Amino acid sequence: RKEVEQDPGPFNVPEGATVAFNCTYSNSASQSFFWYRQDCRKEPKLLMSVYSSGNEDGRFTAQLNRASQYISLLIRDSKLSDSATYLCVVNMGDYKLSFGAGTTVTVRA
Amino acid sequence: DAGVTQSPTHLIKTRGQQVTLRCSPKSGHDTVSWYQQALGQGPQFIFQYYEEEERQRGNFPDRFSGHQFPNYSSELNVNALLLGDSALYLCASSLPGLAVRETQYFGPGTRLLVL
Numbered sequence: 001r002k003e004v005e006q007d008p009g010p011f012n013v014p015e016g017a018t019v020a021f022n023c024t025y026s027n028s029a030s031q032s033f034f035w036y037r038q039d040c041r042k043e044p045k046l047l048m049s050v051y052s053s054g055n056e057d058g059r060f061t062a063q064l065n066r067a068s069q070y071i072s073l074l075i076r077d078s079k080l081s082d083s084a085t086y087l088c089v090v091n092m093g094d095y096k097l098s099f100g101a102g103t104t105v106t107v108r109a
Numbered sequence: 110d111a112g113v114t115q116s117p118t119h120l121i122k123t124r125g126q127q128v129t130l131r132c133s134p135k136s137g138h139d140t141v142s143w144y145q146q147a148l149g150q151g152p153q154f155i156f157q158y159y160e161e162e163e164r165q166r167g168n169f170p171d172r173f174s175g176h177q178f179p180n181y182s183s184e185l186n187v188n189a190l191l192l193g194d195s196a197l198y199l200c201a202s203s204l205p206g207l208a209v210r211e212t213q214y215f216g217p218g219t220r221l222l223v224l
Contacts (some may be wrong), residue, residue, distance in 0.1 A: 004151070034212065043199060043215040087151055095137065095212055096142065097164040097201075099151030 002027050006088050006100035011106055013078055021103045023088030033064055034089040035073050038102065047071040047073075052095055078107045111136055113202050113216035114152030121222045122190050130162050130185045130219045140164075142184040142213060143175060144199040159163055159205060187221075195223045 006023040013019045025033075033050035047057065050062040050071055061074040071090075075082055085102040092098065114133045120130050134141050140159045144152035154167035158177035177183045181202075187194055197220050201213035 045215070046212055047211070091192050095157050096154040096167060097144075097152075098154070101149070101151045101155075 002100075003027060003092075003098040004088055004090050004100040006024060006103050008101060009016045009106040010106055013105070013109055015078055015107055017078050017107075018074065018076050019078055019105060020054075020072060021086070021105075022070050023100050023103075024068075024070045025090045025098075027090070027092050028066075028068070028069060029092060030090045030091040032091040033062075033071050034075075034091075034097075035060075035062055036087040036089055036099075038085045038087055040085075047086070057073060060074075063097075075105070078105075080107050080109060083107045110171050113138075113214055115198075115200050115216040115219050117219060118217065119220045119222075121224065124190055124192060125218055126190050126223075127186065127188045128190060128221060130187075130198050130200075130221075131182065132185070132200030132202075132216060133182045134200075135214050138202035138204055139181045140203045141177060141181065141206070142201045142203070142207050143183070143185045144201065144215075145169070145194075146197040146199055146218070148196075155185065190223045192223050195221060197221075 035047040036044040037047045038044045048057045050065045059076045063072045088100040090098045111153045142157040143155040146152040156166040161177045197218045199218045200216045203213045
């Protein structure tokens, strides 16, 4: 079983729509969680950390469910510039980051 | 404030050759991690260097080796290149801090093609 699994999508949504997707992780001892964004042929960039109580950053909301071992990301009022691959990232407390394969989101005009 | 830099940006090699990739961490960071990202996949952890020592290693063969210099910059060396080594190689830097909380910042990557 992969350490981090994501729905690859693609999610194709119109501008202004809300889109949400999840990822699951296998190691219950995982200690910190992140969403990174990666544009085509670019490096991953930190979008937001994910906290146990859930957190928002503008139009982005992240949730963590430790009991079920999943993380979610919700994007409200989608913009064309939100088109990217979103990488779910888990730190198991051993210095390395474990990445999912990414969820592709395309926002159309 | 310079971010993470990597060189070269692109590289073409043939099977059996050796390659060296270079990385300079973000200002103030002293920990460097290397990742391999194949097309359509997420980055896979190769190893991490801290205080010039390899601190953690992922599931990669010994053909992959590295080094960290006193100025915190780092090199990734791959020997006996295989076609399957074709990928984007990403360097990430972070503060030493507590491992569980530290965010890693990525460089633009080196795109390696093995023919």
